[in-house]
Amino acid sequence: MEALHDFELVRAATLDDVLKARAAHPQSALVGGGTDLMVNIRRGIVTPPVLIDVTQVGELQAVNADEGALEIGASVTLNTLAQDDAMRRHYPVVAEAAHAIAGPTQRNMGTVGGNLCLDTRCIFYNQSEWWRSANNHCLKTTGDTCHVAPKSHGVCFATYSGDLAPALLVLGAEVDIASPSGTRTIPLNDLYIGYARHDDAVEGDGKNFLSLEAGEIVTAVRAANTSGLTSAYDKIRIRRSIEYPVAGVAVALLRDGDALVDLRVAVTGTNPRPVLLEGTAELCGGPLNDDVLQGLDALARDQIMPMKTTFTPGHYRRRVASVLAQRLVTRLYAE
Amino acid sequence: MAQLLELTLNGRPRVDAVPDNMLLLDYLRESVGLTGTKTGCDGGECGACTVLIDDVPLLSCLTLAASVNGRRVDTVESLGENGELSAVQRGFHEKLGSQCGYCTPGFIMASVGLLRRNPAPSDDEIQEALGSNICRCTGYVKIIEAVKFAAQLNAEGTAP
Numbered sequence: 053m054e055a056l057h058d059f060e061l062v063r064a065a066t067l068d069d070v071l072k073a074r075a076a077h078p079q080s081a082l083v084g085g086g087t088d089l090m091v092n093i094r095r096g097i098v099t100p101p102v103l104i105d106v107t108q109v110g111e112l113q114a115v116n117a118d119e120g121a122l123e124i125g126a127s128v129t130l131n132t133l134a135q136d137d138a139m140r141r142h143y144p145v146v147a148e149a150a151h152a153i154a155g156p157t158q159r160n161m162g163t164v165g166g167n168l169c170l171d172t173r174c175i176f177y178n179q180s181e182w183w184r185s186a187n188n189h190c191l192k193t194t195g196d197t198c199h200v201a202p203k204s205h206g207v208c209f210a211t212y213s214g215d216l217a218p219a220l221l222v223l224g225a226e227v228d229i230a231s232p233s234g235t236r237t238i239p240l241n242d243l244y245i246g247y248a249r250h251d252d253a254v255e256g257d258g259k260n261f262l263s264l265e266a267g268e269i270v271t272a273v274r275a276a277n278t279s280g281l282t283s284a285y286d287k288i289r290i291r292r293s294i295e296y297p298v299a300g301v302a303v304a305l306l307r308d309g310d311a312l313v314d315l316r317v318a319v320t321g322t323n324p325r326p327v328l329l330e331g332t333a334e335l336c337g338g339p340l341n342d343d344v345l346q347g348l349d350a351l352a353r354d355q356i357m358p359m360k361t362t363f364t365p366g367h368y369r370r371r372v373a374s375v376l377a378q379r380l381v382t383r384l385y386a387e
Numbered sequence: 388m389a390q391l392l393e394l395t396l397n398g399r400p401r402v403d404a405v406p407d408n409m410l411l412l413d414y415l416r417e418s419v420g421l422t423g424t425k426t427g428c429d430g431g432e433c434g435a436c437t438v439l440i441d442d443v444p445l446l447s448c449l450t451l452a453a454s455v456n457g458r459r460v461d462t463v464e465s466l467g468e469n470g471e472l473s474a475v476q477r478g479f480h481e482k483l484g485s486q487c488g489y490c491t492p493g494f495i496m497a498s499v500g501l502l503r504r505n506p507a508p509s510d511d512e513i514q515e516a517l518g519s520n521i522c523r524c525t526g527y528v529k530i531i532e533a534v535k536f537a538a539q540l541n542a543e544g545t546a547p
């Protein structure tokens with residue numbers, strides 16, 4: 053048995069317990085199901101001095117969904133979400149994305165908060181201590197170069213691979229955030245800052261990929277004004293179970309007669325952030341035809357930038373993302 | 388640092404002081420001496436360490452021992468009575484759902500979890516429920532037969 057690094061575990065029962073522990077231990081980490089964090093702790097990738105278990109916090113367990121709005125607490129498990137009848141009926145995109153995560157046992161453990169804040173991934177990062185040290189580590193931990201792009205000038209391209217984020221992005225979701233000093237609500241899209249640009253115009257990359265401040269916790273994710281949208285999620289993966297996405301795509305659209313009046317497409321598994329494609333509104337107004345699908349392909353090619361952070365080549369991930377998006381749009385338009 | 392852990396382990400109440408940083412897997416194997424639960428990977432990918440917590444299959448290799456305070460934990464050692472195999476154990480034994488046997492305790496606990504919530508699962512439901520468990524020997528076909536046979540034994544009431 054290999055001991056984990058020394059840490060203190062706080063078993064929180066209320067949000068107040070969490071916030072007090074956050075205030076007392078600014079370097080603490082939150083732990084939901086632990087299916088991401090505990091793996092990284094076992095591999096010596098992160099060594100937080102205090103873990104705050106948020107799975108039993110009463111205020112974080114809500115699941116509500118109807119035609120026009122949804123609300124999901126951060127500690128709801130992925131299986132609870134995937135099996136929720138109202139979620140499956142009104143927001144198939146969310147239920148399908150939750151069901152597509154890992155395998156059934158991981159889904160009994162994994163939470164919505166942990167999935168939204170899932171650490172970014174890279175073949176040079178998700179490795180044992182021994183493997184990483186043999187490779188002199190990399191920028192995302194203690195090293196000084198990126199092995200994916202050695203000339204990256206300090207930028208990390210580790211990939212955001214959570215399945216729920218794109219599903220919630222196409223519904224225009226917002227996240228509620230709490231900290232010892234108060235609460236705030238931001239668009240879910242603003243939670244993710246992994247733009248990974250070489251110019252300093254925008255902050256954030258695969259290492260610094262969330263806009264959360266120290267001490268903050270995501271308490272819930274909500275969406276409103278979703279009436280009429282039809283939606284779906286699909287992902288390409290190497291095996292059918294226990295597998296992160298090669299690329300995952302969420303689509304929500306609104307059709308009026310023959311006209312496509314609203315179209316939203318989001319992609320995961322490609323960039324250091326989930327990408328809500330910009331420019332889809334310009335494809336709306338008429339019926340779905342080849343021009344629209346080609347326009348969608350152009351947006352995907354322009355905005356999806358997979359680097360060699362997985363065993364699957366980047367250009368393949370970009371292509372399948374575009375193909376999946378076109379398939380889902382075609383299917384939902386015909387429904 | 389250590390915490391008090393009060394739990395019901397395999398049907399019996401138990402109290403221990405456990406280090407905060409101890410995994411449930413290590414608590415079961417090293418502190419309690421229940422070595423039926425296996426370590427198969429370095430975290431979350433194989434299912435060999437699956438146990439039931441309040442009847443729900445979870446991975447003991449990613450669960451902290453102190454976090455199951457107040458819960459009911461069942462390992463493969465909880466199955467069978469007076470030397471007689473339980474229905475799922477008999478299924479894996481008689482239908483050859485086990486070869487080297489390393490993955491078997493994990494598969495058995497995931498199967499027990501399934502049959503407790505769904506006594507008569509279809510082939511698809513069995514495949515789905517065992518999707519977090521990896522076996523390098525059997526090719527899975529025999530495992531699915533084993534679980535179907537166990538469901539039948541349960542229905543007939545012929546195994547403990």
Ligand SMILES: Cc1cc2nc3c(=O)[nH]c(=O)nc-3n(C[C@H](O)[C@H](O)[C@H](O)COP(=O)(O)OP(=O)(O)OC[C@H]3O[C@@H](n4cnc5c(N)ncnc54)[C@H](O)[C@@H]3O)c2cc1C
Pocket residue numbers: 081082083084085086087088089090091106126127130152153154155158161162163164165166167168169170171213214215216268269270271294295296297430431432
């Ligand atoms: C074999 C395997 C396969 C997997 N496959 C997939 C997959 O296909 N798709 C996928 O998306 N994921 C996958 N995962 C990752 C993981 O199971 C899920 O993403 C899960 O939802 C993570 O949730 P958790 O509660 O277990 O996270 P944790 O490990 O508890 O936490 C993850 C991160 O989020 C932070 N965090 C947790 N809760 C909050 C909160 N309320 N507010 C702010 N920060 C918080 C933690 O501090 C940590 O940094 C896989 C994991 C494994 C082991």
Ligand code: SF4
Pocket residue numbers: 173174175176177190191192193197198199200201207208209210258259361
């Ligand atoms: S993209 Fe580069 S810096 Fe980031 S984890 Fe991979 S190798 Fe490390």
Ligand code: FES
Pocket residue numbers: 425426427428429430431432433434435436437446447448449
């Ligand atoms: S030991 Fe492999 S999943 Fe737990």
Ligand code: FES
Pocket residue numbers: 484485486487488489490491521522523524525
């Ligand atoms: S029987 Fe050998 S791994 Fe399953």
